[in-house]
Amino acid sequence: MAFPNWPWLRTLAHARRSPQWPELKLLLRQRLLSSLKLRNRSLGINGKNNKSNPAPPAIFQMATGYWLSQAIYVAAKLGIADFLKDGPKSCTELAVATKVDEQSLFRLMRALSSAGIFVALSGGSFALSNVGRELRSDVPGSQRAIAITLGEIHYQAWGELLHSVQTGSPGFDKAFDAGLFEYLQSNAEAANNFHEGMTDVSSMVAYAVLMAYDFSGISSMVDVGGGEGAFLRKILELHPEIEGTVFDLEPALKKAHHLNGKMSKGKCTAVAGNFFESVPQGADAYIMSDVIHDWNDEQCVTILQNCRKAMSKKGRVLVVETVVPEGDAPCFSKLLDVNMLVMTRGKERTRSEFNAVFDAAGYKLTRVVRTVAPQSVIEGIPKT
Numbered sequence: 296m297a298f299p300n301w302p303w304l305r306t307l308a309h310a311r312r313s314p315q316w317p318e319l320k321l322l323l324r325q326r327l328l329s330s331l332k333l334r335n336r337s338l339g340i341n342g343k344n345n346k347s348n349p350a351p352p353a354i355f356q357m358a359t360g361y362w363l364s365q366a367i368y369v370a371a372k373l374g375i376a377d378f379l380k381d382g383p384k385s386c387t388e389l390a391v392a393t394k395v396d397e398q399s400l401f402r403l404m405r406a407l408s409s410a411g412i413f414v415a416l417s418g419g420s421f422a423l424s425n426v427g428r429e430l431r432s433d434v435p436g437s438q439r440a441i442a443i444t445l446g447e448i449h450y451q452a453w454g455e456l457l458h459s460v461q462t463g464s465p466g467f468d469k470a471f472d473a474g475l476f477e478y479l480q481s482n483a484e485a486a487n488n489f490h491e492g493m494t495d496v497s498s499m500v501a502y503a504v505l506m507a508y509d510f511s512g513i514s515s516m517v518d519v520g521g522g523e524g525a526f527l528r529k530i531l532e533l534h535p536e537i538e539g540t541v542f543d544l545e546p547a548l549k550k551a552h553h554l555n556g557k558m559s560k561g562k563c564t565a566v567a568g569n570f571f572e573s574v575p576q577g578a579d580a581y582i583m584s585d586v587i588h589d590w591n592d593e594q595c596v597t598i599l600q601n602c603r604k605a606m607s608k609k610g611r612v613l614v615v616e617t618v619v620p621e622g623d624a625p626c627f628s629k630l631l632d633v634n635m636l637v638m639t640r641g642k643e644r645t646r647s648e649f650n651a652v653f654d655a656a657g658y659k660l661t662r663v664v665r666t667v668a669p670q671s672v673i674e675g676i677p678k679t
Contacts, residue, residue: 302505302506302507302508302509302510306502306505306506306533361450361453363406363410364445364446364450365446365450366403366406366407366410367407367412367430367442367446368442368443368445368446368447368450369403369446370403370404370407370412370413370427370430371430371438371439371442371443371446372443372446373393373395374393374432374439375389375393375404375413375430376423376427376428376429376430376431376432376439377431377432377433378392378393379413379421379422379423379427380423380431380433382422383414383416383420383421383422384420384421385418385419385420385421386400386401386404386419386420386421387419389404389421401419404421407427408421411424411426411427412424412426412427412430413427430442435498436495436498436499437495438495439495440488440491440492440494440495441492441493441495441496442492443488443492444485444488444489444492445492447485447488448467448471448475448478448485448489449634449637449638451467451470451471452465452466452467452470452471452637452638453466453634453637454466454470455467455469455470455637456633456636456637459636459637460636464640465636465637465638465639465640466636466637466638467637467638467639474639475638475639480546486546490522490523490547493522493585494522494523494525495525496585497522497525497526497529497584497585498525498526498529499668500526500584500585500615500666500668500670501525501526501527501528501529501530501584502529503666503667503668503670504530504584504615504666504668504670504672505529505530505533506666506667507664507665507666507667507672508613508664508666508672510530510534510537510580512579513534513537513579513580514536514537514538514579515537515538515539515540515577515578515579515580515607516530516537516538516539516540516578516579516580516581516582517539517540517541517542517574517575517578517580517581517582517602517605518539518540518541518542518582518583518584519542519543519570519574519581519582519583519586519598519602520542520543520547520570520583520584520586521541521542521543521584522541522543522547522548523541523547523548523549524541524548524563524565526582526584527539527541527563527582528563530582531562531563535562538562538563539562539563539564540563540564540565540566540575540578541563541564541565541566542565542566542567542568542570542574542575543567543568544567544568544569545567548565548567570598570601570602571594571597571598571601572601573601573604573605574601574602574605575605576605577605577606577607578605578606578607578610579606579607579609579610579611580606580610580611580612580613581602581605581606581610581611581612581613582612582613582614582615583598583612583613583614583615584615584616584670585615585616585670586598586614587599587614587616587641587644587652588616588617588631588635588641588642588643588644589635589639589641590639590640590641591640591641591642592648592651592652592655594640595652595656596652596655596656599612599652599653599656599657599658599675600656600657603656603657603658603677606677610676610677611661611674611675611676612653612658612674612675612676613672613673613674614649614672614673614674614675615670615671615672615673616643616644616670616671616673617631617643617669617670617671618643618644618645618646618649618663618671618673619632619643619644619645619648620645621645627669628643628669629643631643631669646660646663649663649673653673653675654678657677657678658675658676658677658678659675659676659677659678660673660674660675661674661675661676662674
């Protein structure tokens with residue numbers, strides 16, 4: 296019987312001989328440290344909540360969760376982690392560098408240090424923690440851009456969650472008087488943060504997919520809705536035998552046009568178009584990472600049908616998304632689903648919902664491959 300985890304082993308083996316190895320190694324270490332940190336906190340073994348400093352009721356802590364998220368956003372917006380990358384600095388130095396009120400910044404840094412984002416040192420100085428390091432803009436797997444977009448447009452949209460639940464319409468549309476993608480087309484700063492954040496997330500997801508899914512036998516691939524091409528680039532670096540195409544609207548492709556020149560291996564082109572109308576022809580695989588969840592079922596069927604019409608005879612579709620588990624088991628995908636309710640007209644789906652969408656688009660859902668990330672690879676082939 297074939298060893299089931301060989302894509303993981305092959306990816307690590309190939310990555311060790313590629314320019315990606317330092318980045319992948321760093322990302323794996325970051326994920327491990329973050330997981331251990333969160334586990335320790337959930338078990339109450341961080342030593343900070345004790346009998347002399349009791350925590351408030353659990354529901355109160357949950358209800359005030361946005362306090363911490365907005366504090367992280369402000370630290371990301373000010374670029375504090377970048378100022379601390381070379382070592383600890385006093386709050387006075389940080390206040391001068393970021394041009395903010397020193398006492399207010401101290402209070403922010405003290406709160407974030409208690410949450411493990413920074414480390415409070417004697418004399419009013421602060422240093423980066425392993426978790427806070429991910430807020431640097433110059434590290435692989437940076438979370439700075441996504442923290443900014445979450446703290447700005449997502450935060451305002453979530454303020455209209457009641458409207459979304461009452462009407463079934465995105466709170467984003469009410470908050471900004473425009474749909475998400477329409478708004479991004481006319482707001483350059485918000486669009487830059489959004490697309491940069493999605494690019495950073497895509498890099499991590501790509502590694503998770505590479506370690507779980509076997510890409511052998513695929514000679515050509517189209518990344519549908521691939522934006523700046525970060526997701527596809529990671530795949531092609533370790534699978535240079537695949538001829539790749541990143542496909543998206545022209546504004547989203549502004550960096551992808553230079554993708555091939557940045558790659559040490561593999562061939563990739565960028566093609567502009569609208570996946571509701573058509574996609575590039577003749578590929579063996581059409582992959583979509585966190586694309587389908589932006590749209591309702593009818594729109595998803597249209598996208599999937601266009602891929603089916605375009606693919607080669609041995610073609611397949613690979614949808615990289617979270618899969619919502621049945622029942623009340625805790626899962627990130629369930630809150631992410633509410634985020635899609637607020638931000639777009641899309642949703643996260645259960646396996647049975649994916650199966651229904653695939654079936655309506657003319658596919659057989661062949662398997663769901665779990666990864667080390669929240670996303671899984673949902674594979675489908677055309678029905679005969």
